[in-house]
Amino acid sequence: xxxxxxxxxxxxxxxxxxxxxxxxxxxxxxxxxxxxxxxxxxxxxxxxxxxxxxxxxxxxxxxxxxxxxxxxxxxxxxxxxxxxxxxxxxxxxxxxxxxxxxxxxxx
Amino acid sequence: xxxxxxxxxxxxxxxxxxxxxxxxxxxxxxxxxxxxxxxxxxxxxxxxxxxxxxxxxxxxxxxxxxxxxxxxxxxxxxxxxxxxxxxxxxxxxxxxxxxxxxxxxxxxxxxxxxxxxxxxxxxxxxxxxxxxxxxxxxxxxxxxxxxxxxxxxxxxxxxxxxxxxxxxxxxxxxxxxxxxxxxxxxxxxxxxxxxxxxxxxxxxxxxxxxxxxxxxxxxxxxxxxxxxxxxxxxxxxxxxxxxxxxxxxxxxxxxxxxxxxxxxxxxxxxxxxxxxxxxxxxxxxxxxxxx
Numbered sequence: 001x002x003x004x005x006x007x008x009x010x011x012x013x014x015x016x017x018x019x020x021x022x023x024x025x026x027x028x029x030x031x032x033x034x035x036x037x038x039x040x041x042x043x044x045x046x047x048x049x050x051x052x053x054x055x056x057x058x059x060x061x062x063x064x065x066x067x068x069x070x071x072x073x074x075x076x077x078x079x080x081x082x083x084x085x086x087x088x089x090x091x092x093x094x095x096x097x098x099x100x101x102x103x104x105x106x107x
Numbered sequence: 108x109x110x111x112x113x114x115x116x117x118x119x120x121x122x123x124x125x126x127x128x129x130x131x132x133x134x135x136x137x138x139x140x141x142x143x144x145x146x147x148x149x150x151x152x153x154x155x156x157x158x159x160x161x162x163x164x165x166x167x168x169x170x171x172x173x174x175x176x177x178x179x180x181x182x183x184x185x186x187x188x189x190x191x192x193x194x195x196x197x198x199x200x201x202x203x204x205x206x207x208x209x210x211x212x213x214x215x216x217x218x219x220x221x222x223x224x225x226x227x228x229x230x231x232x233x234x235x236x237x238x239x240x241x242x243x244x245x246x247x248x249x250x251x252x253x254x255x256x257x258x259x260x261x262x263x264x265x266x267x268x269x270x271x272x273x274x275x276x277x278x279x280x281x282x283x284x285x286x287x288x289x290x291x292x293x294x295x296x297x298x299x300x301x302x303x304x305x306x307x308x309x310x311x312x313x314x315x316x317x318x319x320x321x322x323x324x325x326x327x328x329x330x331x332x333x334x335x336x337x338x339x340x341x342x343x344x345x346x347x348x349x350x351x352x353x354x355x356x357x358x359x360x361x362x363x364x365x366x367x368x369x370x371x372x373x374x375x376x377x378x379x380x381x382x383x384x385x386x387x388x389x390x391x392x393x394x395x396x397x398x
Contacts, residue, residue: 038123038288039127066299066385067295088294088296088299089115089296091299105302107299
């Protein structure tokens with residue numbers, strides 16, 4: 001069986017491991033390099049630059065409202081998840097507004 | 108002390124910044140990169156670039172004075188550590204933008220005269236409002252003024268300049284990339300540290316909002332002066348630009364075709380929009396400049 005977690009991806013690509021199942025299991029993603037270099041090397045795959053108009057967020061991504069960098073997780077993100085934006089050191093919580101997932105800062 | 112303060116460490120800064128995106132750079136850009144010949148050969152373009160870079164040097168000098176002044180006012184060691192790294196960031200910015208003036212042909216002996224000749228008086232007033240708070244020992248107001256108002260403005264200005272220069276002048280665009288990365292940390296510190304301190308000192312809010320109002324008025328005056336002064340040069344640059352060059356998009360506006368009025372509007376609206384959002388997140392209300 002092919003395990004997507006072990007597959008080599010092209011730079012920047014990511015592949016869902018499994019579709020969202022009826023039991024609520026989260027999709028998993030293999031994160032590739034994105035060219036983001038503003039954090040130590042081992043963390044770079046967890047971030048990418050927001051490209052502005054025309055860009056969109058995947059199920060495992062959320063935009064940091066403080067520094068406008070996209071935070072990427074190896075799991076599908078859901079409301080209530082806590083994420084950390086290393087480029088600006090903000091602690092965030094994932095919320096839903098108007099049907100869209102957003103990150104809010106936790107002070 | 109909450110865990111998030113532990114991220115404000117020298118080690119974290121070393122791994123992200125000098126060992127990260129600044130590794131192998133020279134005054135913030137790739138070694139050997141040069142300013143655009145087309146710009147250096149045109150007296151009007153060159154003067155415009157010098158004028159713009161002078162404002163960057165003066166803004167960064169103010170940021171250096173402010174961040175270094177804040178170190179001894181900080182209430183805890185992690186904040187002092189972070190502000191020490193920010194002080195070095197700001198000193199680097201002063202150095203790289205000053206070096207750019209030299210690259211544009213300004214002689215070292217003429218530096219002070221060039222800064223005095225092209226410096227915008229409203230930018231000086233903007234800095235004075237901030238530095239007065241720090242001189243009075245007001246840490247919370249100082250961080251809001253420095254890390255949210257000044258850095259929030261710089262973040263948007265650098266993003267816009269980066270969009271303009273990405274194709275036209277890669278050397279300067281690369282210099283700006285590193286400063287934008289630095290600004291992310293600075294605004295992050297401002298929001299995260301002050302968000303919690305303001306919750307504990309709500310009585311400070313009216314005075315801080317008044318400071319923001321004054322700084323915003325001076326900032327908008329700087330934008331107005333700068334775009335008015337550069338109106339003809341912007342037209343000349345656009346006329347002589349490579350017609351096959353792609354758009355330089357910033358906030359939905361193509362800077363390669365927009366006139367100076369549109370540019371001023373998009374920058375002012377972006378910065379003010381960001382101020383409103385950032386201030387609201389930490390419990391402050393944005394006050395527009397007094398009429």
